[in-house]
Amino acid sequence: xxxxxxxRSHPAYWAFIVHRMSGLxxxxxxxxxxxALGQALHGAxxxxxxxxxxxxxxxxxxxxxxxLLLAAHMTGGLRLLALEFLEWHEWQxxxxxxxxxxxxxxxxxxxxxxx
Amino acid sequence: MNRRSxxxxxxxxxxxxxxxxxxxxxxxxxxxxxxxxxLSAAEILGRTxxxxxxxxxxxVFVAAVAVHAPIGLRTIxxxxxxxxSRGLDVFAGAAALTLLMWGMRAVIAVFGGxxx
Numbered sequence: 546x547x548x549x550x551x552x553r554s555h556p557a558y559w560a561f562i563v564h565r566m567s568g569l570x571x572x573x574x575x576x577x578x579x580x581a582l583g584q585a586l587h588g589a590x591x592x593x594x595x596x597x598x599x600x601x602x603x604x605x606x607x608x609x610x611x612x613l614l615l616a617a618h619m620t621g622g623l624r625l626l627a628l629e630f631l632e633w634h635e636w637q638x639x640x641x642x643x644x645x646x647x648x649x650x651x652x653x654x655x656x657x658x659x660x
Numbered sequence: 661m662n663r664r665s666x667x668x669x670x671x672x673x674x675x676x677x678x679x680x681x682x683x684x685x686x687x688x689x690x691x692x693x694x695x696x697x698x699l700s701a702a703e704i705l706g707r708t709x710x711x712x713x714x715x716x717x718x719x720v721f722v723a724a725v726a727v728h729a730p731i732g733l734r735t736i737x738x739x740x741x742x743x744x745s746r747g748l749d750v751f752a753g754a755a756a757l758t759l760l761m762w763g764m765r766a767v768i769a770v771f772g773g774x775x776x
Contacts, residue, residue, distance in 0.1 A: 569736060572729040575759060582766035585705060585773035592701035592773075599699060612691065619684040622677050629674070651688050658696045 560621055560641050567618040574611060605659055613652035620644035661749055669731050676728035683721040708770040715771045722763030730755040 552558055584592045598604060624640040631637070661669075694703060708714045734752040737743050 565736060568729070568732045572733055575725065575729065576762060579759075579762040579766040582704075583762070583769045585701065585769040586765070588773070589701035589705055592704070596699050596701060612688065615684060616688060619681055619688075623681055626674065626677060626681075651692070654692045655688075655695065658692055 556641055560624070560644070563617055564621040564625070567614040567621070570614055571611070571618060609652060609656045609659065612655040613648060616651035617644070617648035620647045669734075672727055673731045676724045676731075679720070679724045680728055683717070683724060686717065687721070704770060705773070709773075710771065715767065718767045718770070719764065722760065722767055726756050726760035726763060729759060 581595050582592075584595050599608065621644050624644045627637060627640060690707075694707075697703070708718075730752040733755060734748060737748060737751070
């Protein structure tokens with residue numbers, strides 16, 4: 546039990562949770578994303594009709610969350626690829642913080658441009 | 661699923677991840693730039709309609725996603741619910757085909773749609 550608790554309080558465990566949850570949520574979002582873009586098949590007006598809905602503040606908030614999830618999944622995935630395929634170096638310990646930082650920057654840049 | 665197939669899936673997951681990392685960087689930069697003056701059909705279609713470069717990019721993006729996401733979902737389902745039967749592989753295969761078809765439909769829509 547003690548080992549379990551210690552493992553789960555480690556930042557790498559939270560990186561695992563973030564990677565897994567972001568991947569799951571992005572996979573669930575993809576069909577909606579593809580459906581929305583598919584509206585263009587019925588004309589620009591149809592796509593615009595959908596895009597007007599995205600002007601709602603709550604939708605903008607959700608969009609920012611999705612961008613953050615996408616960025617976090619990408620940077621977390623790059624960290625995993627570096628851990629799995631590169632020879633071990635001390636700097637790899639800092640990848641977790643770098644992954645979180647880059648993801649936050651992407652999310653904030655999107656939010657600042659969106660509002 | 662036999663061990664060789666599991667290794668193949670592991671490799672496909674990593675190879676698609678490497679490709680997706682590039683695609684996602686381009687996608688993030690494009691999105692951050694595109695939302696500056698609000699999203700509209702004119703903005704999206706003006707960039708993608710008839711543009712072979714974007715068509716190839718998004719087709720590769722969708723193909724890589726259709727490989728990557730179902731393998732990830734399969735792993736989550738196997739580890740969370742201890743679901744390791746043939747049904748899980750069928751589910752993952754169906755998810756891959758669905759994402760590929762819906763994704764390609766979206767790619768075709770933004771490449772050639774919007775005329776109506």
